[in-house]
Amino acid sequence: MSNIVKINQSNLDAALLGIALERTAPDSLQAQLTEGLRHAILNDPGTSGARLPASRKLAGELSVSRTTVQIAYDQLISEGYLTSRRGSGTFVADNLPHLSPPVTKTAGLRPEAQPWRPFHTGVPDQALFPHQSWARHLERAWRAPENALLARPDPMGWYPLRQAIADHLSAWRGLPCDPGQVLITSGAWEAFELICRALLPGGSAVALEDPGWSPLREVLDACGARACPLRTDHEGLNPADIPTGVAAAIVTPSRHYPTGATMPLARRAALLDWAQQTGGLVVEDDYDSEFRYKGHPLPSLAGLDGLRHCIYIGSFSKLLSPALRIGYAVLPQTQVDPARHHLARTGTRASLIPQPALASFMTSGEFATHLRRMRRIYARRQEYLLSELAPLSDLLDLSPDPAGMHLCARLTPKLAGRITDRHIAARAQERGVFLRALSSHSVLPDPPQGLLLGYAGHDEAALGAAAHTLARLLRDIA
Structure with missing residues (x-):
């Protein structure tokens, strides 16, 4: 051979x-x-x-x-x-001419995870996530799962978690509700999608804040709804601007995203009066109200309304970690059955795996302890960032924000006359600093000019380095 x-x-x-x-x-x-x-x-x-x-x-x-x-x-x-x-x-067989040449195999390179950089917004500090405590709750829930976890899941979500959320909202937001009104979602996108597909007539017009959360317009478009953007001012959306024929209004009254404005009580009452008079639906996105550093928050819209014409939406992505992909919606009693029937047909996208662990994490008191700790840390970080950016007060309108996870710094006339916020954001990216332009959240003409500076997910060293880079960039421009 x-x-x-x-x-x-x-x-x-x-x-x-x-x-x-x-x-x-x-x-x-x-x-x-x-x-x-x-x-x-x-x-x-x-x-x-x-x-x-x-x-x-x-x-x-x-x-x-x-x-x-x-x-x-x-x-x-x-x-x-x-x-x-x-x-x-x-x-x-010998001499197989029809065979393709062998494919050269190359070692696959595992893509590196891209870290969050200052000034990403809406990102909690995941290094401070209580990993050991969370692992204990997760292991306890699934080491010997109770029979209900192995049965056909409730499309509305794991009931003990819905109970824990109802208790949390009653204590933290003054929003009494029944666990049966709580729906577990995979986040805001699914919540808005369900509202459009299950609770609103097809092709409905929906009033939105401008500037506002950009993906919301994509959700409405995908669901066949018509977005009706309304320019906000220093008090958020003005209910008097809502045109005739609008079926719903989606707002962030506790802290407008992205400007940080708070809707005053008079406008909240006017918005709820609009809903009562027209039969419209108000959707309150209360995305980070737990992080309030000064004063007391105004009552939630849903609390003022008694959950008659208002849907309340929240998320654990900003409170704990975006990796959880767990959020929730609290529905008026009249909307529970339509939502349940819709989910019975389509299924929910929220994973059941973390739900029992999150329920026990909340009922143990560790969730509230974690929120209080993060509130203190985030408050210090905001104060530190403002001190580092103080030399830029002639270029950026900088002032403390009593709540939230980011600052919205408007461009002063000295800077706005030279360059747009989008150009600043692009040039900052070239220097390794992530910035979002305020105008990128707007679709109406003459958008406001400003920079969004997320501070919650970054320690003081990272914030200081990014602030110095931004200062050099803006001084070069000015």
Whole structure:
């Protein structure tokens, strides 16, 4: 036997070792073996002319019947990959010109996770997430799961978590509600999508804040609703601006995103009066109201309304971690059945896995302790960032914000006359600083000019370095 033949035989023997058959796979054992042999031949032309094991021997090695091997051999003989020689056995065909050249395999490089950089907004400091405590709750829930966790899940979510959320809202936001009104979601996107598809007539006009959360317009468009953007002022959205025919208004009254404005009580009452008079629906996105550093928050819209015309939306992405993908909506009693029926058809996207752990984390008191701790830390970080940016007071309108996770710094006339906020954001990106332009959240003409400076998810060292980079950039421009 020549060296070439020996090498080819060795190559085939090695390739056969990589064939594994799964009895639980959807494809039959014959189909799996045929594909495995075909792949071995295609992947290495060095097997050309090599002899395959006798069908009885290969069947024993793979723990299948001899018939399974014979069927696979016969199929590949008919396709021209194998040849049979009477009295000698079965061989890989020589000179297969129709085969493609072997694909050169390169080692796959695992993409590196991109860290959050200052000044990303809406990002909690995940290094301060209570990992050990969370792991304990998660392990306890699933080490010996109760029968209800293994049964058909409730489309509205795990009931103990809904109970914990209802208790939390009553204590923190003065919003008494029944757990049956709480719906667990995978985040704001799913909540808004459900509202548009299940609770509003098709093609409804929906009033939005401008500037506002940019993806919201995409949600409405995907659901066939019509976005009606309304320019906000220093008190948020003005209910008097809502045009006739609007079916719903989506607002962030406790802290407008992204400017940070707070809707005063008079406007809140006017908005609820609009809903009562027109039959419209008010959707309150209370995305980070737990992080208030000074004073007391105004009552939630849903609390003032008694959950008659108002839906309340919240999320744990900013309170704990965006990796949880857990949010919630609190519905008026009249909207619970339509929402449940919709979810029964489509299913919820919120994973059940973290829900029992989150429920026990909340009822244990550790959730409230974590929020209080993060509130103190975020308050210090905001104060530190403002001190680092103080030398830029002639270029940026900087003032403390009593709540939230980011600052909205408007451009002063001295700077606004030279460059737009989008150009500043682009140039900051080139220097390794992430900035969002205030105008990028607006679709109406003459958008406001400013920079969004997220501070919650970054420690003082990172904030200081980014602030100094931004200062040098703005001084170069000015």
